[in-house]
Amino acid sequence: xxxxxxxxxxxxxxxxxxxxxxxxxxxxxxxxxxxxxxxxxxxxxxxxxxxxxxxxxxxxxxxxxxxxxxxxxxxxxxxxxxxxxxxxxxxxxxxxxxxxxxxxxxxxxxxxxxxxxxxxxxxxxxxxxxxxxxxxxxxxxxxxxxxxxxxxxxxxxxxxxxxxxxxxxxxxxxxxxxxxxxxxxxxxxxxxxxxxxxxxxxxxxxxxxxxxxxxxxxxxxxxxxxxxxxxxxxxxxxxxxxxxxxxxxxxxxxxxxxxxxxxxxxxxxxxxxxxxxxxxxxxxxxxxxxxxxxxxxxxxxxxxxxxxxxxxxxxxxxxxxxxxxxxxxxxxxxxxxxxxxxxxxxxxxxxxxxxxxxxxxxxxxxxxxxxxxxxxxxxxxxxxxxxxxxxxxxxxxxxxxxxxxxxxxxxxxxxxxxxxxxxxxxxxxxxxxxxxxxxxxxxxxxxxxxxxx
Ligand code: UD1
Ligand code: CA
Numbered sequence: 001x002x003x004x005x006x007x008x009x010x011x012x013x014x015x016x017x018x019x020x021x022x023x024x025x026x027x028x029x030x031x032x033x034x035x036x037x038x039x040x041x042x043x044x045x046x047x048x049x050x051x052x053x054x055x056x057x058x059x060x061x062x063x064x065x066x067x068x069x070x071x072x073x074x075x076x077x078x079x080x081x082x083x084x085x086x087x088x089x090x091x092x093x094x095x096x097x098x099x100x101x102x103x104x105x106x107x108x109x110x111x112x113x114x115x116x117x118x119x120x121x122x123x124x125x126x127x128x129x130x131x132x133x134x135x136x137x138x139x140x141x142x143x144x145x146x147x148x149x150x151x152x153x154x155x156x157x158x159x160x161x162x163x164x165x166x167x168x169x170x171x172x173x174x175x176x177x178x179x180x181x182x183x184x185x186x187x188x189x190x191x192x193x194x195x196x197x198x199x200x201x202x203x204x205x206x207x208x209x210x211x212x213x214x215x216x217x218x219x220x221x222x223x224x225x226x227x228x229x230x231x232x233x234x235x236x237x238x239x240x241x242x243x244x245x246x247x248x249x250x251x252x253x254x255x256x257x258x259x260x261x262x263x264x265x266x267x268x269x270x271x272x273x274x275x276x277x278x279x280x281x282x283x284x285x286x287x288x289x290x291x292x293x294x295x296x297x298x299x300x301x302x303x304x305x306x307x308x309x310x311x312x313x314x315x316x317x318x319x320x321x322x323x324x325x326x327x328x329x330x331x332x333x334x335x336x337x338x339x340x341x342x343x344x345x346x347x348x349x350x351x352x353x354x355x356x357x358x359x360x361x362x363x364x365x366x367x368x369x370x371x372x373x374x375x376x377x378x379x380x381x382x383x384x385x386x387x388x389x390x391x392x393x394x395x396x397x398x399x400x401x402x403x404x405x406x407x408x409x410x411x412x413x414x415x416x417x418x419x420x421x422x423x424x425x426x427x428x429x430x431x432x433x434x435x436x437x438x439x440x441x442x443x444x445x446x447x448x449x450x451x452x453x
Contacts, residue, residue, distance in 0.1 A: 005096030006048045006117070007177065011083045012036060012103030013056040013074040018227045024059050026103040028232055031239045032263030032282045034065055035106040035226065038239070041264075045110040046117070049096065052087045053103070079195030080171075081187045088181050095178035100198065102171035104226045107238055112222060113172070116215045120174040124183075124210025125201060127152070128172035130223050131216070137227070138168035139199045141214060149212040152199035156192040167216075169199055170223035179210065239264075275311070283317065301333075304340070322357065336367075339382065351375075352394065356382035362406070364389040381416065 016025025026036040036053065043051060051069040055062050056077065063071045074086040084100055091098065097117055101108070112128065119126035127149065129141045137155050140162050144150040152169045153162050175183075186204045189196050202212040217223055221238040225231065243266070244257040251270025254260050261279045268274075269288040278292050281299025286292070290303050293310035300317025303309065309327045318335030321327065325338050328345035336350045339357035344350060349366040352375050365386045367378040376394035380386070384398050387406035392398070397413040398420075404410055405421035414420040 005094070006046055006099060007091060007094050007096060008043050008046070008048045008051045008099045008101065009084055009087045009091075010036070010039060010043075010051065010053045010101045010103050011080055011171075012062065013054050013059075013077055013083050013086075014104070015056060015077070016104070016227075019229060019232075024056065024062050025226065026106075027062055027065065028226070030106060030232070030235050030264075031243055031261075032265065034062075035235075036062065036066060036103055038106040038264065039101060039103065039108075040066060040069065042108065042110050042113070043099075043101070046099070046113060048099070049094070050090070052090050054083045054086050079189065079193070080198035081184055081196035081200065084180070084198060085184050085196075088184070091177065091180070095176075098175045098177045098180055100171075100173045100175065102225065105171050105223055106226070107222050107224070107235060107242070108170070108172060109219070109222050112215075112217045112219070115217070116172055117174050119213045119215035120176070122211075123213045124179055124205040124208070125173055125175040126213040126215050127202065128170045128223065129167050129214050129216050130170055130218070130220055131166050132168050132220060133166065135163075135166045135168045138225075140165040141167040141169055143167070143214070149202050149214045150206075151203045152201075154191065154193070154197060154199060167214075170217070171198075171225065172223075173198065173201065175201070176210070179205070179208070183208065269305075278310075287323070353378040353380065355380045356384065356400065358382055359384040359386070361386045362388040362390070366391060368393040 012026040014025055019025050027034045030038060053066045053069055053071045054074050055071045057073055057075060070090060072086045072090060074083045097120060099117060116126055116128045139152045139154045140158055141152055142150045142162060142165060183201060183204045187196050187200045191197060205212050224234060226235055240261060243262040244254060244260060247262065247268055248254055252268045253273040256276035259276045260274050263280055263282050265282055266280050267285045269286060271288045272286050273291045275294040277294045279297050283300040284298050286303045287305040289306040291308045296310035296313045298315040301315040301319040303321045304323035304325065306323060307321050307325045312329045313327050314332045316334040319333045320337040322338055322340035324341045326343045326345055330347045331344050332349045334351040336353040338355045339359060341357055342355055342359040344361040346363040348361055350361065351367050351369040353367050359380055365388060368391050369375050378392045378394040379397045381398060381400035383401045385403045387404050389407045390404050391409040393409060393411045396410055399414060399416035401417040402414045403419045405419065408420055408422040410420055410422060
């Protein structure tokens with residue numbers, strides 16, 4: 001590892017035209033987090049002295065996302081070398097290693113970046129390369145006779161022979177900070193795109209008798225760039241593989257990892273089991289021993305120890321599920337706190353609710369939390385029995401130990417240990433069903449006998 005001080009410049013000013021989007025490219029999400037967030041998380045491990053993100057004009061959301069790191073605005077996008085130049089004012093007093101990363105190559109690993117920095121030792125710069133089966137679109141890394149880096153040629157400027165080279169520039173460079181400004185000044189824009197290419201650096205360095213080194217990674221997926229939505233989907237695939245793998249290494253059982261979708265911020269404790277076909281949105285925390293069953297969708301939820309969720313459950317943002325709770329099939333919970341050991345086993349909706357411990361919320365019961373204008377809260381105490389098909393019309397308070405009879409619509413607060421029953425009393429008519437069937441049959445016989453043969 002390098003002992004030099006390190007500064008990092010991340011290029012993210014591009015509009016990302018090929019994404020066909022109003023959103024800056026690096027704000028597109030991978031496993032729920034903007035691309036740029038992935039990169040910022042990884043580089044933390046390098047303990048840089050400063051991180052500077054080069055953004056385009058009018059990218060306030062991006063600036064907010066990268067804070068507290070510094071941003072500089074590249075006013076006109078005149079190429080990757082021009083983008084690095086925009087960061088120079090923030091590097092004028094810096095002569096350690098400068099690591100330059102492309103904001104649209106977000107999954108590069110810490111180890112690979114450490115290797116790239118180590119490769120710079122004793123040379124003017126190092127470039128991270130990889131061999132691609134289909135190198136189209138990437139800059140090609142042209143090696144000299146002794147396998148040293150001769151130059152990098154952009155796809156659009158390459159000759160047919162150069163295009164056949166499959167060693168490509170991933171876009172990541174490590175450069176001697178003392179030389180950077182002088183070298184950038186020597187880069188022109190006489191090329192197919194009329195842009196200032198950072199990829200001209202090796203030739204400029206050579207003209208100043210500084211050597212360039214190539215650092216090769218064999219992990220093609222980690223250095224894949226994102227230019228189109230199809231690339232974005234490919235990066236999502238890689239990110240999911242990586243997140244699943246990490247979860248399993250930290251003690252999570254996944255029966256079919258390929259069908260479980262995680263987010264960058266998903267936190268799952270050891271000894272949690274995730275069944276096939278489970279999707280996690282942002283902001284999920286799961287404590288040990290929990291079991292998430294198939295076809296459940298969970299987002300913004302904190303799930304306690306030994307909780308069972310699903311199959312077919314939906315936990316929405318603001319759900320806090322206490323230890324040993326059971327959330328069964330076709331249950332939706334939103335912005336609610338559920339006390340320990342409570343059971344919501346089937347077909348229920350619990351929204352804007354505070355539920356105590358050891359309460360049973362039966363099939364078909366719901367909180368009626370919305371009056372068409374506002375949301376209202378339902379407060380349920382401990383050890384309460386909410387019968388089947390109950391409507392709890394909020395705001396309403398059901399105190400500890402109360403019993404709500406099946407089919408009731410509750411509009412008044414219920415005191416502790418009371419029964420609330422709000423439905424028509426059952427009426428019994430003896431013999432009614434038998435008489436009904438007799439009449440129906442007689443009618444059918446009559447109609448049959450009248451039919452012409
Ligand atoms: C670039 C490299 C290419 C490499 C590829 C790897 C150059 C000239 N080409 O090509 O050799 O194989 O990345 O993915 O460097 N950006 C700015 N300001 C600009 C232009 C670009 O900030 O004026 C940023 C973009 O936001 C993006 C990154 O730089 O994050 C790369 O730009 P892009 O236009 O995608 O370059 P490529 O054509 O992919
Ligand atoms: Ca690119």
